[in-house]
């Protein structure tokens with residue numbers, strides 16, 4: 001049985017993951033913005049909620065994120081870039097999960113394996129970007145990847161058995177993707193959840209700092 005902390009447990013992907021973990025007997029603690037007032041863009045709310053937590057977690061999973069903040073739609077062209085929209089995306093998708101990692105370190109055991117995993121997105125890969133567009137969202141996920149990768153290097157010094165990783169869930173049938181991914185094949189959330197749980201179960205210290213898809217395959221930066 002694993003002790004698991006899930007941040008953003010109201011989202012479409014994560015609800016299926018929580019159910020998968022509960023079904024196999026894991027002890028799951030969830031925190032969300034809508035239920036607990038934990039807004040990842042507001043460090044005071046993160047500190048307040050994390051201050052209520054004790055003990056160590058085997059898995060800390062960050063499933064928050066947004067493709068559209070304040071009704072700003074993903075850009076089809078750089079001509080429609082707005083500085084405010086870009087900053088909102090960076091706050092939601094990069095700064096937020098990085099603050100969660102900052103406050104998670106004291107909950108990660110030093111003497112046994114643990115995993116910190118954050119949901120990123122393949123579109124955050126610069127090497128994989130062949131079509132442009134979605135500039136703010138792409139940038140925010142690329143920034144998230146850099147933050148988790150960089151932090152993993154220093155965390156390895158104090159937590160040598162830990163793995164900090166970014167994961168791409170695939171294009172999943174959630175409200176998140178409903179308006180933007182109609183032309184893509186979308187994976188049902190329970191299938192995506194089973195895939196991600198299998199990947200997280202296999203992560204170990206040799207994978208720390210990595211960026212992996214739902215099949216455990218490395219995604220280029």
Ligand SMILES: NC(=O)c1ccc[n+]([C@@H]2O[C@H](COP(=O)([O-])OP(=O)(O)OC[C@H]3O[C@@H](n4cnc5c(N)ncnc54)[C@H](OP(=O)(O)O)[C@@H]3O)[C@@H](O)[C@H]2O)c1
Pocket residue numbers: 008009010011012013014032033034035038039040041063064065066067092096119120121122168169170171172173174175176177181
């Ligand atoms: N769905 C896909 O096809 C897909 C593809 C690639 C990557 N992803 C990534 O997977 C993650 C989850 O996606 P999803 O489809 O499950 O999205 P979703 O159903 O829209 O859920 C988003 C979650 O993020 C939380 N959230 C958003 N902003 C927050 C904030 N400032 N503070 C705290 N919580 C916040 C929401 O919390 P509340 O409901 O409590 O407000 C909700 O739990 C995202 O990072 C997304 O980029 C998804």
